[in-house]
Amino acid sequence: MKKTSSTPLEFTEPPEVEVTLDPDGIHLVFVNGCPHCGKKHFHGRGRGPQPIYGHRLAHCRPKSEDNPGYILVPSRQKQNSPDPAAR
Numbered sequence: 638m639k640k641t642s643s644t645p646l647e648f649t650e651p652p653e654v655e656v657t658l659d660p661d662g663i664h665l666v667f668v669n670g671c672p673h674c675g676k677k678h679f680h681g682r683g684r685g686p687q688p689i690y691g692h693r694l695a696h697c698r699p700k701s702e703d704n705p706g707y708i709l710v711p712s713r714q715k716q717n718s719p720d721p722a723a724r
């Protein structure tokens with residue numbers, strides 16, 4: 638990995654963010670909001686039977702070197718069993 642210390646904007650590793658599957662079944666949503674702007678974004682889960690996690694670009698930032706995006710990881714909360722008693 639290359640690391641340059643001469644650039645004023647230091648490129649940071651994309652942070653890991655926990656996401657959960659939206660009730661609509663087709664989007665992944667942040668558990669705690671976007672690490673860049675604090676809002677929620679929706680990302681497609683992919684077409685396969687299993688949601689596709691991993692690196693995504695942040696929708697709130699322009700595509701550029703200072704947009705490392707984030708790594709989507711499955712929420713550690715249980716998410717596969719719909720809870721009928723949930724609020």
Ligand SMILES: [Zn+2]
Pocket residue numbers: 671672673674675676678695696697698
């Ligand atoms: Zn954002």
